[in-house]
Amino acid sequence: MTLMIAHKLILTSLLIIILLSTLIYLSSESLIEEKIAQSESHSAEALLDNIHSLLEYLEEDLNGFRTIVINKHKLQIRNTVDVAESLVTEYYQRFISGELSEDEAKRQALIYITKLRSGSDNYLFVLDQNTTTLAHPNPLMTGKDMSNIKDSNGVYFVREMVEKAFQSAKGGYTEYLWPRLGSEQPIHKISYSHLYKPWNWVIGSGIYVDDVDVNVAQHKQKMVARLRNQLKNISIGVTGHIFLFNQQEHILIHPSPSLEGKDGASLLNPVSQKPLLKEMMEYAYSETPFYYRWNPPATPEQ
DSSP states (O other), X not given: OHHHHHHHXXXXXXXXXXXXXXXXXXXHHHHHHHHHHHHHHHHHHHHHHHHHHHHHHXXXXXXXXXXXXXXXXXXXXXXXXXXHHHHHHHHHHHHHTTSSOHHHHHHHHHHHHHHOEETTTEEXXXXXXXXXXXXXXXXXXXXXXXXXXXXXXXXXXXXXXXXHHHHOTTOEXXXXXXXXXXXXXXXXXXXXXXXXXXXXXXXEEEEEHHHHHHHHHHHHHHHHHHHHHHHTTOEETTTEEOOEEOTTOBEEEOSSTTTTTSBOTTOBOTTTOSBHHHHHHHHXXXXXXXXXXXXXXXXXTO
């Protein structure tokens, strides 16, 4: 009898030990998983902070590049005006020498300027001190009083060009909206105007800023390509990955070829059935974590 009781006590003790060991193991496993998840979360936050800093640097680089390109074009149109003034001076000298009358010298100079081009469709124009157009590649503009002409933003840009040319020996730049030749759609333009004193002519030339935008877009594409190469091999934990999209929901960088470069506006959260990227932006602005279900890039069928 005593022996049976002893066996029961031993068995009971073993069961208690096994039960306690199982509980400790399960508790430890849960704690380990929690610690791993916390570690991965901290690593992801640190990585995203670094990427955010990198993107800020790239944005500054892009803005700096845009400024450099605009300044380059502004210098080009200023040089174009300088060349035009040199040519006008030749006709002025022919008038001074008596070879041509003043009216004939002016007429030939204006014809020459009308034919000049700076780039594909950037042209020269001439105004007098009263803002009347003396030379322009569009014949309908020649002889027209431009004093009351303003762009869609209400800028009396011709007045401004003449004023800057007369106020400063260096001339000046004017920003306004004006259509390209053969078009009726006004776009952002920057023109340089300078006074040719012997005849009180304001000679000018301009650039369309969308030409600059093309150069900036090309530079941006190269930056995104470099960033893609830097990020594509970075993983977070076992299945975590990095992707990048803009406010227009265009996916710029993603490890899945089926998503990268695509419009992500149609992607839905499989649980809420709401636009996924819009939800991400909302949570990003609130700086709170966003949890959702999605297919891992390595196993898209899951």
